Amino acid sequence: MEFNLKTLHTRFGKLFEVGLLEEILLFGTYMEVDEGHILMKPGGFIRNVPIILSGSIKILRADQDGREALLYYIGGLDSCAMSLTCCLNHRHSEITAIAEEKTELILIPVEKIEEWMTKYSTWKQFVFTTYQKRFEDLLGAIDQIAFHKLDERLLGLLNRKAKQCGCSVFNITHEELGQELATSREVISRLLKQLEKLGRVKLSRNKIELIN
Amino acid sequence: MEFNLKTLHTRFGKLFEVGLLEEILLFGTYMEVDEGHILMKPGGFIRNVPIILSGSIKILRADQDGREALLYYIGGLDSCAMSLTCCLNHRHSEITAIAEEKTELILIPVEKIEEWMTKYSTWKQFVFTTYQKRFEDLLGAIDQIAFHKLDERLLGLLNRKAKQCGCSVFNITHEELGQELATSREVISRLLKQLEKLGRVKLSRNKIELIN
DNA sequence: TTTCCTATGTGACTTTTATCACAATTTCAA
DNA sequence: TTGAAATTGTGATAAAAGTCACATAGGAAA
Numbered sequence: 313m314e315f316n317l318k319t320l321h322t323r324f325g326k327l328f329e330v331g332l333l334e335e336i337l338l339f340g341t342y343m344e345v346d347e348g349h350i351l352m353k354p355g356g357f358i359r360n361v362p363i364i365l366s367g368s369i370k371i372l373r374a375d376q377d378g379r380e381a382l383l384y385y386i387g388g389l390d391s392c393a394m395s396l397t398c399c400l401n402h403r404h405s406e407i408t409a410i411a412e413e414k415t416e417l418i419l420i421p422v423e424k425i426e427e428w429m430t431k432y433s434t435w436k437q438f439v440f441t442t443y444q445k446r447f448e449d450l451l452g453a454i455d456q457i458a459f460h461k462l463d464e465r466l467l468g469l470l471n472r473k474a475k476q477c478g479c480s481v482f483n484i485t486h487e488e489l490g491q492e493l494a495t496s497r498e499v500i501s502r503l504l505k506q507l508e509k510l511g512r513v514k515l516s517r518n519k520i521e522l523i524n
Numbered sequence: 525m526e527f528n529l530k531t532l533h534t535r536f537g538k539l540f541e542v543g544l545l546e547e548i549l550l551f552g553t554y555m556e557v558d559e560g561h562i563l564m565k566p567g568g569f570i571r572n573v574p575i576i577l578s579g580s581i582k583i584l585r586a587d588q589d590g591r592e593a594l595l596y597y598i599g600g601l602d603s604c605a606m607s608l609t610c611c612l613n614h615r616h617s618e619i620t621a622i623a624e625e626k627t628e629l630i631l632i633p634v635e636k637i638e639e640w641m642t643k644y645s646t647w648k649q650f651v652f653t654t655y656q657k658r659f660e661d662l663l664g665a666i667d668q669i670a671f672h673k674l675d676e677r678l679l680g681l682l683n684r685k686a687k688q689c690g691c692s693v694f695n696i697t698h699e700e701l702g703q704e705l706a707t708s709r710e711v712i713s714r715l716l717k718q719l720e721k722l723g724r725v726k727l728s729r730n731k732i733e734l735i736n
Numbered sequence: 737t738t739t740c741c742t743a744t745g746t747g748a749c750t751t752t753t754a755t756c757a758c759a760a761t762t763t764c765a766a
Numbered sequence: 767t768t769g770a771a772a773t774t775g776t777g778a779t780a781a782a783a784g785t786c787a788c789a790t791a792g793g794a795a796a
Contacts, residue, residue, distance in 0.1 A: 373663060373666055373667065373670070375667060375670075375671040377671075379671060381666065381670040381671070383666070393655075393659065394659065396655075397652070397655050397656040397659050398656075400652045400655075400656070401652060401653060401656045403656065406660070406663055407663070426648075430642055436638075440609070440612045440613060441613060443605075443608075443609050443612075443655055444609040444610075444612070444613045444615065446659075447605065447606065447609050447658075447662075448618070450659075450662045450663075450666070451585060451618055451619070451662075453666060454585055454593065454595070454662070454665060454666060454669065455585065455587060457666065457669050457670050458585070458587075458591075458593040458669050458706050459587040459589075459591060459593070459706065461782070461783095462782075462783070463782095485742085485743065485744090486743075486744070487742095487743080487744095494670050494671065495783075495784080496783090496784060496785075497743090497744085498744095498745090498746085498784080498785075498786090499782095499783060499784065499785095501743095501744060501745065501746085502745085502746085502783095504744095505744095505745075505746090515744090516792095517742090517743060517744075517791080517792055517793080518742095518743075518792095518793095673751095673752070673753095674752080674753070675752095697772085697773065697774090698773075698774070699772095699773080699774095707753075707754080708753090708754065708755075709773090709774085710754080710755080710756090710774095710775090710776085711752095711753065711754070711755095713773095713774060713775065713776085714775085714776085716774095717774095717775080717776095727774090729761080729762055729763080729772095729773060729774075730762095730763095730772095730773075
């Protein structure tokens with residue numbers, strides 16, 4: 313993407329006022345990352361807050377044994393509440409952030425976050441909405457983990473992936489799915505076979521097609 | 525508690541400046557609730573943000589079938605990020621809040637939240653810190669649910685309860701513990717018996733004593 | 737083609753958790 | 767004191783998930 317006022321205006325529509333867009337252009341850093349790029353690791357120090365322009369980022373929580381659980385995705389024009397709280401409270405990251413696909417983003421330096429909050433009401437609104445959304449996402453993650461069985465969670469995960477990328481075919485291994493659901497590869501393989509028998513998915517090597 | 529400037533000053537120490545304390549006195553509502561009092565239910569509309577003076581509140585997430593999972597506790601001088609996001613975004617509650625014991629709190633009306641954020645930097649800091657803490661709490665809840673077995677979670681729950689109330693004996697039934705961990709009474713009974721055999725707890729009717 | 741690596745399939749088994757049924761115990765109130 | 771309700775104990779069994787071992791298959795590179 314061209315990183316100029318015109319394209320910013322196109323992307324952010326009426327979300328931000330012009331003065332804010334000018335500051336974003338001035339102080340923000342445009343960035344493009346490939347699928348699999350690790351944006352943040354637990355313990356990492358966060359110096360800026362990302363705003364996603366296109367693509368999507370998955371946010372994972374890891375335990376000490378290296379197991380991981382998917383928390384949620386952030387996509388177009390979303391931002392990350394973790395980085396917000398971390399920036400504003402000068403804390404280290406407690407999560408992992410990985411690009412799910414080729415992703416464009418703008419990095420906002422930490423010192424501007426607070427400054428803009430008093431200066432631009434649209435920015436303040438953006439920050440609050442981000443908190444709201446991420447809380448909802450986390451609650452959703454807890455719902456999944458606490459109240460649903462693995463087969464439902466697996467199907468739910470595939471559906472969310474479909475929604476994120478706007479397609480119904482994924483190049484992903486059972487091993488990777490197992491990691492996102494914090495379980496083992498064999499379990500995923502069996503559940504997928506079950507779902508295939510029910511006509512909900514179609515399986516081939518490195519590929520899963522979601523039916524319906 | 526006497527709800528006046530002197531006691532507020534005693535309680536809030538250096539957390540808030542004097543001008544803010546005066547406004548809290550003016551616009552806040554002092555409230556005392558008994559154990560079991562339901563402060564908020566899913567779908568409820570939130571018109572104010574509570575600040576806990578003493579006691580503790582437990583925050584639960586319910587699914588559609590009425591099962592519940594404990595998210596976290598909020599205690600002295602803490603506030604609730606849910607009510608913050610809900611207030612600031614004019615949304616309904618997605619959680620349940622119940623007094624775990626006799627609890628004193630101050631209710632801050634929604635319109636003051638934003639106003640004070642631009643007016644008092646200590647209030648802004650308080651709001652951000654609240655978000656930070658609740659995010660950490662939610663991540664902790666996810667850790668427990670996703671990565672730990674029930675016996676560990678049960679012991680963890682008892683330990684957190686001990687920390688909250690500053691004692692090691694609880695008046696609680698197995699049924700209630702089951703609800704907080706989103707499982708059945710029988711499972712809790714068996715796990716508690718196990719823990720008793722290991723010398724970690726002492727059981728009697730309506731009472732559990734934590735050893736060590 | 738052959739070889740090798742990665743990915744998937746699957747049986748056998750264990751552990752963990754859930755469910756059902758009913759007994760035993762404690763407490764409180766009539 | 768007696769009965770009812772609440773609480774806890776426990777066996778039997780099932781369902782869900784995790785683990786180990788090894789077989790099979792697909793695709794890339796030599």
